[in-house]
């Protein structure tokens with residue numbers, strides 16, 4: 020219940036002044052309903068024939084009820100839509116600001132489930148708030164009316180409410196648990212859906228794989244989801260029936276027992292019955308919110324497990340601080356990073372402790388066998404992972420969560436599993452205007468792709484060509500350090516020549532620190548150093564004489580103009 024309270028509070032966090040208005044109009048709607056009920060009861064019991072006052076009251080209250088109901092619904096829906104928009108936006112911000120390792124551990128399918136299913140669940144919960152508020156107002160008003168008619172009946176309603184709340188609490192906790200199971204099975208299903216789209220070619224080529232995957236794996240996950248959904252609904256229905264028994268029991272007691280035990284007027288009796296019947300709708304409405312609210316609460320918990328609470332502020336580690344330009348020094352001192360072991364028997368991979376220094380104006384090759392830790396090193400180097408022991412320093416300043424985002428802004432990278440955005444997002448338009456075409460020419464892709472209005476004309480090109488476009492994007496970022504993870508692996512020899520023979524030396528000559536993960540030993544001579552990783556340790560660092568001068572610090576990158584383009 021505490022969590023539920025926190026969840027509701029969270030949903031209402033941005034609407035303090037709106038809340039007052041909503042409560043006032045909601046109360047007005049609730050109270051006018053009850054007033055209407057009282058007048059109808061009076062009219063039924065004969066007052067209507069004699070009094071014009073009741074007729075006027077009936078019309079006035081009916082108008083008030085309709086208008087206040089309209090206003091409160093309108094306010095609540097406006098608030099709900101604004102909250103849904105803010106939630107969606109907040110969630111996207113949280114995802115891009117969550118610790119990278121947390122996102123990686125959760126997996127792309129889980130992030131996708133959060134962005135789609137959890138946002139949806141939260142939206143439903145927010146959408147339900149208008150009904151929730153109005154129903155509470157009507158129930159409160161009806162209870163007051165009952166208290167006015169007879170305190171005994173009111174006590175009965177209080178008893179019902181207490182028993183109902185106890186049941187509701189039980190129900191809520193059980194539904195919450197099964198909602199969690201529903202959400203977990205959705206996560207598994209999302210994982211399979213991801214395999215279905217990503218592995219389409221492999222599934223199409225192999226009938227056995229396809230049939231086992233769809234008929235066994237996907238079916239199992241879908242069946243589990245069906246099962247948990249069914250359990251949730253059953254639990255809900257059970258308590259729903261229990262509440263109905265309570266409710267009709269109370270009406271029975273009021274109508275059958277009260278007249279025998281107490282001296283009650285016919286008007287009081289019809290009043291009770293009326294009010295109680297009138298309360299049925301709002302009560303079912305409230306109960307109907309249980310699965311929606313519990314699903315919303317589970318969604319909030321899932322979102323929070325991304326590593327950042329959704330209601331946290333928008334500040335991130337050093338986001339406003341400008342990138343340092345000019346000569347820079349990047350230093351690993353006893354820095355290490357380990358993945359957590361998956362099973363009890365599994366040994367986790369550890370990178371380091373490493374002691375390495377890389378300066379701007381240096382070209383460093385990173386080599387090593389599969390699984391030696393090259394990509395992990397690149398992730399620590401670019402600030403995607405923070406070292407768990409030791410430190411990574413930029414110009415002597417240790418990188419912490421507080422300056423991590425600032426640190427990352429010093430790197431332009433093409434990862435081995437890079438993603439190419441069609442739009443050149445966040446880049447200087449003047450730089451795009453003056454240099455983009457040159458880089459396209461340098462990488463000989465200008466005949467396939469052009470840049471218009473800050474975006475590539477197409478990114479539906481071959482994998483090698485896409486990689487060249489990713490390189491163009493990196494060049495336009497013009498950052499102090501450049502990191503390429505296996506960039507040249509799937510390039511034709513001529514592009515390898517351009518990359519190693521022209522581009523990398525040019526970057527170095529322009530004062531950039533260049534770190535290249537590679538297996539192309541043919542080109543090692545163009546670098547200053549080769550660092551070899553083996554089981555996460557740097558085994559050897561054969562120093563090479565710097566092949567070019569050391570005073571290379573022109574601030575701006577310009578495309579390399581090839582004479583034989």
Ligand SMILES: Nc1ncnc2c1ncn2[C@@H]1O[C@H](COP(=O)(O)OP(=O)(O)OP(=O)(O)O)[C@@H](O)[C@H]1O
Nearest residue numbers: 123358359368387388389390391392393394395396
């Ligand atoms: N996301 C991850 N979660 C857990 N362990 C990981 C993860 N990524 C890598 N590892 C572990 O770290 C080790 C080093 O992986 P890494 O990707 O850094 O190697 P690499 O040298 O880049 O290999 P390759 O040449 O095959 O790309 C792997 O053997 C694996 O055990």
